[in-house]
Amino acid sequence: MAQTRLGRNENAAGWAFVMPALALIGLFMIYPILWSLWMSFQTGRGMNTTFGGFGNIQRLFADPIFLTALGNTLIFLAIQVPIMIMLALVFAVMLNNPRLKGRGLFRTAIFLPAVTSLVAYSILFKSIFSNEGLATQVVAFFGGPQIAWLAEPFWAKVVIILAITWRWTGYNMIFYLAALQNIDRSIYEAARIDGVPARAQFFRITIPMLKPVILFTTIISTIGTLQLFDEVQNITQGGPSNATLTLSQYIYNLTFRFMPSFGYAATVSYVIVVLVAVLSTVQFWVARDRR
């Protein structure tokens, strides 16, 4: 199509409008992404780096701390995300029942953790699970053993899983609640008249109808858990003996705690990128429309 003078002017004006945003996105997103990809092939400490080819990738497989962090992260992911998604679904279905009294109150209570400050709630969890903390006392009250929550690798992982579940369940629940409220009530009335039992209504009607939202929240939660940092940093600092160390924390340590190893840290970052890409693809594939 022939460009008219007016068309060119309009184009120029259009570009002028989007330029500031594009420049900022380019500067703070695209440039760092490309730069970190370049960095991930650099070896060396501090500012003193040289091109190392695939050296960093080889280093990954021989790095016991990286493998521990990767293992921990995948354990958090495999246990916490399914539990949280199920819990959020159950809460959402329960809160969607019009006959439930105090729905607004429960909804707020369950959602509230998602808007509390990360540090504040981390400190709270730290104190609840300290040696004289509430959790320890409750277990003792029911005659349970004395558990050193934050000193034992297993229990430290449990505390982290509890903490992120507490914080993010309500957040996911809101998505399901919104989706449920968009479902025509008469679908459930039809099911009731048709004699479909409550269990089957949940598994054969509700879950399939929420599938797109479940897929979305699963991917969001997967990405969130793969980037898990704040909770472990504030509650356990990755301890005891790296039992709760996550990939993000390891990246942080590589960059700011030890003698900076920017190149290797960038490589670990790209491990997260690859994991997100692979897991998202798998999830899309599992949730695909089979017809």
Added chain:
Amino acid sequence: MSAGVRLEGLRKSYGAVEVIRGVDLDIQPEEFVVFVGPSGCGKSTLLRMIAGLEEITGGDLFIGDRRMNDVDASRRGIAMVFQTYALYPHMNVRDNMGFSLKYAGMKRDEIRRQVDEAARILGLEKLMDRRPKDLSGGQRQRVAIGRAIVRHPEVFLFDEPLSNLDAELRVQMRIEIARLHSELRSTIVYVTHDQVEAMTLADKIVVLRDGRIEQTGTPLDLYDDPDNIFVAGFIGSPKMNFLPVEAQGGALTLTEHGGQTVPMPPVGRRLEDGETATLGIRPEHFRKEGEANLEVTVEIVENLGGETYVYARQGASDILTIATGGVRGVRQGDRMTARFSPSDALLFTPDGMRIR
């Protein structure tokens, strides 16, 4: 197999608000009963009470000979078709229709047979693998009806099933539902706010207002012989004309129509001189001939081709609707004489009851 339905003093309250206020009704097996009334009068609520979707606050509900007040919706032997179709969006047509049968403990082959049979009756055979979103409104409604048919209910319940369809489809589906009724010979309770649907489908119309039955009868009963001004105004399209009148020496003076006088319709009792009443005359009862005549000025003309509606008034009176048949050439501002026969007109007391 179809059952009758009996409502005895049925009541429903939401908190302090009573929306169904004592409904007595006898529905015969195989009867097509239509609940009709203005929006918010309680038609859906009454239907949902029969279905078991709303609890019954007072009175008794019988389906067949069983009292059903406390019986679960799935055990009442009913099937319901909703205005929004309420299809399962993630299932194809076949699964939508067969889903309930699985939970009724039916074998796979039998489900298949039943679903195929319903699909044949409704002409859905070619659509069995489609999802609801790939169907037109009329097709969705057919699937919803199919889902009801496969359960072989004793009573079908329809809640405004055609309201979401466009005018042409509505007529088509109306005919289809009528055909279905004569084919299946099942009891049908059908809710609509559209009196044309009610007139064309019903064996018996139940006119509701504010949670009470105003009148029950065959379509023509209600048209020819309404009990009160509400039913007279609700049944028939366009609406009946109502003219304030005063009895004067055995004739009626039209108080808002320049004091013209028309003969008294044949009613059983004599009206006292000075007694006020309302004269009801249907648009289609204005004829070329008739002992009563009204001088009016034409305001608006609606030409439908086969029928022409003239909206006219006399001085400051309310608008009168006159159906003139195929008469053409009437214009705005024309003066015309609207004639009718007093025996076609109805009389109502000031509080709306029919004077017979």
